[in-house]
Amino acid sequence: MTKPHEELELGQFIPLHYHFHMLNDNARVSSFKMAIEHVVRPGARVLDLGGGTGVLSFFAARQHARVWCVERNPQLVHEARKILARNHYPGEVEVIEADAFSYLPPEPVDVVICEMVHVAMLREKQIPVIHAFKQRYLEKFGGPLPLFVPEAFIHAVQPVHQSFNFEGYYAPAPLFQEPCATQNRTWELGPPAIYQTACYAETLPAHCNWDGEITIERAGTLNALRFITKNILAILPQQGRSIDWHSQYMVVPLEEVIEVEAGQKLRVRFNCAPGDPLDALRPEVFAC
Template identity: 30%
Template sequence: MSDVRFYHQLLAGGRRIERFREAIERTVRPGDVVLDLGTGLGTFALFAARAGAARVWALDAEPVVHAARELARANGFGDVIRWVRGAAPEALPDETFDVILFEDYPIRLFDERVYRLMRAVLARLRPDGGRLLPGAARLVAAPVAGERLRRLLFPLEGAERGAFGLDWRCTRPYVANTPLATAVEPSEVAAEPVALGRVALHPLPACGDLGGGGETAASRSAALTGVALWFDLELDDDLLVSNAPDPGDEPWGPLVLPLDPPLPVEAGTALRLEVAYEPLADGAPGWLRWRVCAGGEERRGHEFAAYPAALADLYEQGGEGAAPERPKDPDP
């Protein structure tokens, strides 16, 4: 649960909030009905009201909406903004929206929860001229290297055989396929980033349109320890927010996909990077898989291999998009 101090920290950063303010003022028209999904302290809802929206629905599952309501009253927008504490899509009002504001994308841009959420929410966007903000995203990846990242990715590196008198090596494949959300320093990026692709966020992109691949070249000699994956959200033609390495005052970093063992490269070595999202039964993106090729060698990873589960666990988990019902055992 995020408290008010968390939102004050976001406001203190300034640049990201200012870019959203500019985009909202360009997007919202007088008389619009606006949905601010995941409103938090209500900052974007206030911007929309100030831009002339006739009605703003501000929805969040957390109790911070009570502080946001006070903030709206204090700024003269108490009659324009309607606050809803609840989770979407169940708590959505019975409205069609001219503008939907949503920025709470996971570090990988889409996971199954957010994909399904947006599929339901976008059904409420006015078909003739409705606008989603941000409206598009670019997925980007780059190889990374460095001892600091290596220690974060593999905390037991060098001690897997013998730590506490036990042999931990059989657990390494799980760690080697577990993505890590962490800050990445510019000095840890070992090649020019690869543009994996650009997707419009409305209509919702197909899982196959996410991810991609491309070529780059090592900028220095290094042992590549992972691939950093991030996105740039397009607010307008000249306005972006990003979770790229060293994004200044942005609060989130990229997702690092491990490479194990490290892939040694010399400066100038040609590299190919590939990242893909495995589709679930309902089309939502599921596991990530990745591959890096350089100098006749390659490293692969697959998020499924990070989970110590038997097939029976997947059948018993159930839920939307999960494995089909487990077949019954044959009669003896």
């Protein structure tokens, strides 16, 4: 559950103009569209938790589904109703102003869509919301659980050298990057190391801890770690592939820089919980 002071933090409260920025993120929107078209069958009942402008509910309703779109921010509830009314789809969408931590649909659903995802599962409440939903749902309706979009996630961490020099002003602060794109101010010193994987239908982690090893492949000055979250939106076993979407990468500066050599192993340790604020992630790096 969110605490009162968190309600005003970005991630819990997302201003309307930022929703249009998210709509403009073509990789995000097109991957969700593809996954929803794959998973939602005609006549399906769908719950969209954290519906925002209603875009993901719209994709489901276009598949002839009946959708409950749950949004807590009254401004977004109003906007979603208005925007959905301007679009055409053969299904039905009901926009409900409610808290995803406590809402349950009036009948069992086939699919739950939930996009409250932030890199490293920080800031937004994706994991606590789905964990609470599963408990309430099973108590009220019994099994089976619906399908989840996304179905799973993979977390990785990568050693990098990051330029924190801005026109001569040195400001090492966490920064976000477009995923899977060339970054000309970031030098990759080693490959990403996977530190956590989970499926939403299974038991979800209460912590995003790690105490593990990374390998350096290129000598340089290690001054940051890059956190990567790959969201598996839908698994297509017959086609042997999945529909994926990477959250924005997050580069976290280290308290102390380390000169590293190719072949060196380093120990990385961090300890935070899903939904924690960004500053809860304070990774430490030690020579092995």
